[in-house]
Amino acid sequence: MSVTSRQSDFRPDDNAAPMALAEARRRIVDSIRPVQETERVALPQALHRVLAEPVVAGVDVPSAANSSMDGYGYPAASVPQADARLAIIGQSLAGHPFEGHVGPGECVRITTGAVVPPGVDTVVMQENTRLEHDTLVLESPAAPGANIRLAGEDLSRGDVVLPAGSFIRPADIAVLASVGAAEVSVVRRPRVAFFSTGDELRPIDGPLAPGEIYDSNRYGLAAQLDSLGMTGVDLGAVGDTPEALADAFDRAADCDAVITSGGVSVGSADFVVDVLGEKGTIDFWRVAIKPGKPLAFGTVGGARFFGLPGNPVSTAVTFIQLVRPALVQLAGGVPAAPTRLTLPTTTALTKRPGREHFLRARMDFTSASPRVTAIDHQGSGVMRSMSRADAFIVLSADSADVPAGALVTVEPFAQPVWGLAAF
Incomplete structure (x- = not known):
């Protein structure tokens, strides 16, 4: 992937209005140029890869009536x-x-x-x-x-079996096998560097001193990247100094994307945005969502950069809402639009207009009437709320308090991430 990097004159302005989530997602995805390198792989190794070329049937399926x-x-x-x-x-x-x-x-x-x-x-x-x-x-x-x-009832000779840009699922493996596609051309897996920032972070296999915390965000990011089939490049925990951050950016610059957690606010020890401004470009900073408002997007070297907030839930929410669709685009796939449904909330929800809220929640389809219940602790530092949840309750930016029993928008965690490529 090739991205022209230049020094940015962007500097964070805490008084500037945050960008709406839909606009931020559109700008990010539209700016991503997919990886161009391809490789041939045997069909059994093609699962969860993205087709670089369409596969055309060389036989009728079935071959005879x-x-x-x-x-x-x-x-x-x-x-x-x-x-x-x-x-x-x-x-x-x-x-x-x-x-x-x-x-x-x-x-x-x-x-x-x-x-x-x-x-x-x-x-x-x-x-x-x-x-x-x-x-x-x-x-x-x-x-x-x-x-x-009839012969050719499923596929006829010359039909496109799967178009380029298709994310290969188990059923796709079977249909490709039905036309004898022993090998397919797929897009190279994107290389995504990631690191956490903060002097308080410690490895998870040692003791903690007062004021220290385990570096959980980096493990969460690694798991997210693995679930998407990306090649993660773990650069560890980086200290809160401009020199340490500059060195980490230099080591990450030959990757396709770089993700950091922490250091993108305007505190005295938050240097990510400043260092990025010297090393690359910043397209925008801050998104009108809760949790996850401080988010930086830009470039560093030949990579797209995503600076996520340091609170664990904020890191998870911004990855799901903004980074994940961008990485699907980077991998040559089609980002799926969020799947949402409407359910009544079992409890009243408190909200002030201004930002789009993502409340962690659990859906209940076992009762006579399906419903959704918000997790009792919604703090952005309480990662247990993500672990216990199976969906977000999504409250629009202009909405206010919601009474119990009202219908709310629900975005399940289990939903398509890779959309269908156009034939």
């Missing part, structure tokens, strides 16, 4: 009424087709997936027949053409 169930195949024109009697002249099994021709007054036993022999245009379920020695009695004839899957 076949039966959709176990029964008997015959020419419908020779069966004028119920209780018609047909001579059984052979059988067509999956992988072992009947090689003769089936004429009027004749039939063959046929199994699911078996090739339909010449002369056969209808298959009757075996449950609607009875046998009398070598004769089949049709107790309930099938409609002409019934129970036959």
